[in-house]
Amino acid sequence: MSISIGNICIDTNDLAGSTAFWQAVTEYQVASSEEVATYLEDANKSGAGLSLQAVPEGREGKNRLHLDLFTDDLAGEVDRIRALGASEVRRFDGWVVLADPEGNQFCVVAA
Numbered sequence: 658m659s660i661s662i663g664n665i666c667i668d669t670n671d672l673a674g675s676t677a678f679w680q681a682v683t684e685y686q687v688a689s690s691e692e693v694a695t696y697l698e699d700a701n702k703s704g705a706g707l708s709l710q711a712v713p714e715g716r717e718g719k720n721r722l723h724l725d726l727f728t729d730d731l732a733g734e735v736d737r738i739r740a741l742g743a744s745e746v747r748r749f750d751g752w753v754v755l756a757d758p759e760g761n762q763f764c765v766v767a768a
Contacts, residue, residue: 679707
């Protein structure tokens with residue numbers, strides 16, 4: 658048996674806003690979109706996809722699962738993503754925890 662992660666889904670109350678934010682962060686392209694979900698994928702289709710799914714309930718508490726985004730330019734990418742609307746949660750040696758505009762936390766990690 659073989660298994661791989663093909664997609665990661667983020668719940669959102671603002672599908673259009675979250676799609677724009679995550680598309681700008683990842684530079685992924687919209688592969689498909691419906692009224693309640695948008696699927697993003699990298700141009701080479703080599704990595705896991707990222708889906709945004711509209712949900713009625715708000716986020717409560719800290720997420721139990723998060724993305725780690727790897728980069729060769731930690732400071733530059735953190736600045737770029739903050740300019741897109743993310744907020745900084747915490748800083749460590751080698752990675753920074755950010756939150757998207759809806760409060761979903763993710764890490765930017767020095768590769």
